Amino acid sequence: MVRGHGRHYLVQTDDGQRLQCVPRGKKSDCVVGDRVRWLPTSPGEGVIEGLEPRRNLLYRQDEWRSKSFAANVDQLLVLVAVEPVFSESLLSRALLAAAEAGIETRIALNKTDLPGVAAARERLAPYTTMGVQVMELALKADAAVSLGTLAPWLAGKTTLVLGPSGTGKSTLTNLLVPDAQAQVGEISVALNSGRHTTTHTQWYSLTAGPIGSGAWMDSPGFQTFGIQHIEPMRLASLMLDFAEPATRCRFANCTHRQEPSCAVRAAVEGGQIAASRYRIYLELFDELSRPPIY
Numbered sequence: 001m002v003r004g005h006g007r008h009y010l011v012q013t014d015d016g017q018r019l020q021c022v023p024r025g026k027k028s029d030c031v032v033g034d035r036v037r038w039l040p041t042s043p044g045e046g047v048i049e050g051l052e053p054r055r056n057l058l059y060r061q062d063e064w065r066s067k068s069f070a071a072n073v074d075q076l077l078v079l080v081a082v083e084p085v086f087s088e089s090l091l092s093r094a095l096l097a098a099a100e101a102g103i104e105t106r107i108a109l110n111k112t113d114l115p116g117v118a119a120a121r122e123r124l125a126p127y128t129t130m131g132v133q134v135m136e137l138a139l140k141a142d143a144a145v146s147l148g149t150l151a152p153w154l155a156g157k158t159t160l161v162l163g164p165s166g167t168g169k170s171t172l173t174n175l176l177v178p179d180a181q182a183q184v185g186e187i188s189v190a191l192n193s194g195r196h197t198t199t200h201t202q203w204y205s206l207t208a209g210p211i212g213s214g215a216w217m218d219s220p221g222f223q224t225f226g227i228q229h230i231e232p233m234r235l236a237s238l239m240l241d242f243a244e245p246a247t248r249c250r251f252a253n254c255t256h257r258q259e260p261s262c263a264v265r266a267a268v269e270g271g272q273i274a275a276s277r278y279r280i281y282l283e284l285f286d287e288l289s290r291p292p293i294y
């Protein structure tokens with residue numbers, strides 16, 4: 001499934017044909033990236049009979065609702081930029097959701113042609129140190145070099161991009177998928193969604209563009225990223241810089257807040273865990289420990 005709008009879905013067959021489909025029955029829990037079983041109803045139209053089992057599902061869980069980004073994702077690219085200055089909390093939340101779903105993640109820092117690049121690199125240093133790959137891009141200023149950086153990683157894989165608004169997601173999609181704008185226009189007409197901006201996640205093949213193989217899923221920019229589906233006691237094991245020290249605390253059920261002989265707090269004091277990351281951990285632990293308000 002390549003794009004959904006309400007109960008209307010655009011389905012692409014393995015030979016590249018696209019059909020408008022509606023689900024059989026009332027429930028529709030199909031998300032972009034799902035492989036679906038469908039039956040034709042009329043030329044160009046069909047009905048979704050069912051979903052194939054998913055390999056994974058990446059979503060955010062806010063207090064009130066959950067929002068699926070995509071299913072069957074090989075890897076996640078979190079796109080941030082020198083400007084607007086990115087929120088480390090949002091970045092950490094996206095990494096946590098991906099870790100929980102078992103999806104390999106890289107960070108890309110875009111707009112490295114801007115003067116704030118040194119400060120942005122410094123804010124990303126804890127992520128590099130913990131083993132997350134950070135790729136530097138200048139999608140507008142030097143598209144060819146940026147494509148060269150991305151190509152080996154994107155080729156043959158299905159990649160989802162996530163990032164706040166204004167970081168360059170559309171710029172990147174247009175580089176990777178030369179006719180992306182035309183596709184979005186056509187699809188908006190087909191699904192009668194009447195919007196041409198990135199309001200929904202969309203799947204594109206990378207075959208016709210400079211990468212030559214694989215798929216790309218572009219998602220709308222987000223301002224919040226709830227991870228209510230993650231147990232607070234699981235946070236440390238999902239955070240790459242916390243996972244190892246957390247195994248050395250005196251208490252197996254250490255929350256790394258005030259317990260004695262806590263190896264995580266020792267690592268914060270010793271500088272192996274960045275202060276910013278520990279702040280984010282405490283904030284998330286509190287948030288996830290609060291009972292939901294209904």
Ligand SMILES: Nc1nc2c(ncn2[C@@H]2O[C@H](COP(=O)(O)OP(=O)(O)OP(=O)(O)O)[C@@H](O)[C@H]2O)c(=O)[nH]1
Binds near residue numbers: 110139163220
């Ligand atoms: N200086 C600089 N600006 C860039 C670069 N790449 C993109 N931009 C600019 O950043 C702005 C945002 O880019 P978009 O591609 O629209 O960003 P987006 O993430 O799709 O934003 P939303 O549509 O709001 O989600 C545009 O004005 C781009 O021209 C770059 O490498 N350097």
Ligand SMILES: [Zn+2]
Binds near residue numbers: 249259
């Ligand atoms: Zn501890």
